[in-house]
Amino acid sequence: MTGTGTQNDPYIVDTWPDFVTAAGTSGAYVKVADDTVWDMNSIAPEGLTQSLQVNASVDGNGVKIVNLHIENLSAVIINANGYLENINFTDVFAKATNGNYYFIGRSQNVKSGEVGRYISITGKFYGYGTSGSNKRIYAIFGNGSDTSFTSCSTNVELYGTAQLCKDTVNSETYSPLLVNCNLKYVRLPISGVYAWQNRIAVKNSWVEGSEYTTVCISNSSENSIFNVSAFGNITGGNSRTCLLWNSDKIESGVSVSSGIKLCSEAQLQDAAYLASIGFPIGVD
Numbered sequence: 001m002t003g004t005g006t007q008n009d010p011y012i013v014d015t016w017p018d019f020v021t022a023a024g025t026s027g028a029y030v031k032v033a034d035d036t037v038w039d040m041n042s043i044a045p046e047g048l049t050q051s052l053q054v055n056a057s058v059d060g061n062g063v064k065i066v067n068l069h070i071e072n073l074s075a076v077i078i079n080a081n082g083y084l085e086n087i088n089f090t091d092v093f094a095k096a097t098n099g100n101y102y103f104i105g106r107s108q109n110v111k112s113g114e115v116g117r118y119i120s121i122t123g124k125f126y127g128y129g130t131s132g133s134n135k136r137i138y139a140i141f142g143n144g145s146d147t148s149f150t151s152c153s154t155n156v157e158l159y160g161t162a163q164l165c166k167d168t169v170n171s172e173t174y175s176p177l178l179v180n181c182n183l184k185y186v187r188l189p190i191s192g193v194y195a196w197q198n199r200i201a202v203k204n205s206w207v208e209g210s211e212y213t214t215v216c217i218s219n220s221s222e223n224s225i226f227n228v229s230a231f232g233n234i235t236g237g238n239s240r241t242c243l244l245w246n247s248d249k250i251e252s253g254v255s256v257s258s259g260i261k262l263c264s265e266a267q268l269q270d271a272a273y274l275a276s277i278g279f280p281i282g283v284d
Contacts, residue, residue, distance in 0.1 A: 005029055010059070016043045020052060026081055028056040032063040041067040054078045060087030068123075069093045074141075076104040078115045085117040092123025096137035096161070105141030116149040127161030130194045135161055139185075142167035142177040142201070153182045160193035164209070167201045167218065176203035176220045185209040197232070217242060217260065223280055225268070226260070236260040241279045243268070 001018040003011045005028035013019045014033035022030040040048070047069035054076060068075065068089060075094070078084060084104075094103050103125070106115050121139055129135030139156055140149060147167070158164060164185045167177040181202060189195045189212050200207060201218035207226045214232040222240040230250055236242060236257035243263040244256060256262065267273045274280075 003031075005056075007057075011056075016040075023056050023058050023082075024053045026055040029059075030056045031059045032061045032087075034061060036061070036063045037066065038063065039066045040069065044069070047071055048073060048075055052076045054082035054084050055080070057081070057083045058087075059085055062086055062088065064088045064090055066090045067093070070101070070103070071095045072098050072101060074101045074103070074105065078104070078106045080107075083115060084119060087118070088120045090120075090122050092121060092125070092156075094123065094137050094139075094162075095126040095128070096135050097128045098135065100134050100136045100138075102138040102141035105138065106143050106147045114148050114150050117151055119149060119152045120154070121152075122155045124157045124159065125162035126159045126190070127163070127196060128190070128193055129161035129196070133161070133194075136196060137162045138166050139163070140165040140178065148175050148177060148179050149181070150179045151181065152178065153184075155184045156186075158185055158187045158198075160190040161196040162187075163196055164198045164200060166199045167220075176218070176222070177201040178205055179203045181205040183207045183209070187211050187213070200226075217257070219259075225263075230254055233257075234260065241277065243279060 001011055001013050001022060003009045005011045005025060007029045010029035010031045011022040012031055012033055013022050014036055016038050022028060051074050092103060125137050125139055127136045139154055165177055183205060186209060187195060195213040197214040197216045199216045199218055202221050202224045205224045207224060209228050211230045211232060215228055215230050215234045217236040221242050225243045225245055227245045233254055234256045236259035242260050244260050245263050245268055261277055
């Protein structure tokens with residue numbers, strides 16, 4: 001590890017142990033060396049045993065962290081003064097069997113505002129709870145008000161009680177959890193496990209996925225497009241100018257909240273129609 005940890009002279013790290021140490025240093029600035037790839041099958045073959053505590057401002061510089069496995073553990077916790085950007089988690093395997101955990105999220109009541117940017121997550125998430133039980137794993141979690149991850153992406157498989165994302169608030173007075181994001185997911189049930197709903201809180205985002213249960217769009221969501229197929233109801237409360245595209249994918253008998261506007265492919269490309277329903281032109 002080189003550098004002094006200041007904004008003009010950040011710690012430069014190229015090993016996982018140095019990364020953990022530097023990221024955990026409160027107030028420090030950290031940058032991962034160019035072209036770094038960490039294969040966690042070699043670094044932690046039995047899976048991560050301790051959470052990565054982010055207390056520094058961390059620029060991952062495009063690092064690829066591959067095959068990160070967690071069980072009954074929150075993998076990446078962003079604490080006070082912590083910030084994380086430009087990092088790719090590929091082929092994640094995450095499982096919860098005895099409580100609620102998240103892959104990446106903010107610790108409780110320590111910071112408002114943006115805490116992460118340009119973070120991508122692919123992999124498989126398993127929750128082994130039943131209806132009403134606390135055995136869930138979230139890909140992205142916001143713990144408190146006005147927390148956001150910006151320009152992030154997911155492409156994940158969710159099993160059982162796993163969820164794509166969740167915030168602890170569901171009010172229009174708070175910021176959406178995910179802003180300018182591209183989110184893809186598919187839910188695949190596990191035999192005997194209750195498939196839990198997603199509470200998706202997004203702004204200016206694209207959400208593509210399928211559900212075997214309710215899709216719950218947070219009240220704070222706005223200016224976003226949902227391309228989802230669902231076997232359960234789609235609820236949106238007071239979601240503002242959110243579009244449900246390809247409504248023919250919705251199973252017969254599924255109800256859609258009045259807070260979400262149904263939109264055909266032709267309407268999605270019709271600027272006059274979008275303007276007439278208050279959807280801002282130019283939102284991707």
